[in-house]
Amino acid sequence: MNCNGCSVTALTFDIRLTGELNLSIIPIAIDHLERQGLDVLQKDKRLRMGEFAAREFLSFCQDLLDTDLAEFRINQQSYQPISQMHQVFDMEWIDDVIQNERIVSHYQPIVDATGAVYAYEMLARFHDADGQMIYPNAIFPAAKSRGRLYALDRVCRMTAVRAAARLSGEKAFINFIPTSIYSPEFCLRSTIELAHETGVDPKQLVFEVVESEKVDDLEHLKRILGYYKSKGFQYALDDVGEGYSTAEVLAELRPHYMKLDMQYVQGVATDTAKQAVAQSFLKKAQGVGSTPLAEGIENEEDFQWLKAQGYELFQGYYFGKPAAAPLAYKTV
Secondary structure, three states, X not given: OOOHHHOOOOOEEEEEEOOHHHHXXXXXXXXXXXXXXXXXXXXXXXXXXXXXXXXXXXXXXXOOOOHHHEEEEEOOOOOEEHHHHHXXXXXXXXXXXXXXXXXXXXXXXXXXXXXXXXXEEEEEEEEOOOOOEEOHHHHHHHHHHOOOHHHHHHHHHHHHHHHHOOOOOOEEEEEEOHHHOOOHHHHOHHHHHHHHHOOOOHHHEEEEEOOOOOOOOHHHHHHHXXXXXXXXXXXXXXXXXXXXXXHHHHHHHOOOEEEEOHHHOOOOOOOHHHHHHHHHHHXXXXXXXXXXXXXXXXXXXXXXXXXXXXXXXXXXXXXXXOEOOOOOOEOO
């Protein structure tokens, strides 16, 4: 059984009203909703209802309310201004994408210093019911708006594990959002089971911590990574260079792989400032026994410079763009 956050369950809206005008509207709004056959629960200054009732509430009351004193939240998340409720309704299409798993994994090669394919990063690609591409810059804001980030993260992770079964022994790097995992033993159970069902060797999977999702609770992150490690999986820190860059944090996490962000990679062969960052990063990676990986490589010069410094793995358009099928080839 999945927790509510990891599945597309019906949204519950809590609407919190303050101020004399807004409080005077509560009995009027309840009477209107009940006349429409819609359920609403009042508790002090809050109204709780389902999404259809919330749509009706907003339609009926928005011109009557003092909107500066009206807030809402969905599924026990943080309160937001009621003016943002329309955005939650407008993003309902994300539920269809997740429920019907309109997601496929594309493969981007990660190569070693000889140019041989060592691994692939599994990158999610989304489409609607008509097969039209939906880009990540639309998908993730929609999921966040409707409180579906956890569910989206889970279905992307499961899709990537299935896609990894197509590989011929190469590793598969799979992104995940640490904040979407409440309890690793519970939230990751289906991922572990799927890997066994598809015959994917745990040693083949590398789970990437997405840096853009800041992790404030280091102990929680360590618990997640410890659970992955106990099951035979490896893990990587993505876009290292800012949030996880301190030696103390890296020593605690001890990632198997560390990725140098592309902003420090592109043009590094001729940029002394980027060279300093790349060399410092390399020293940190080697200091904690982590394999250094440079991502975002687009030309031969940057590849050769990084290789000469001691970088071991490389990723970028120079070696191959994400593709619908894995491509085993040698670049250099």
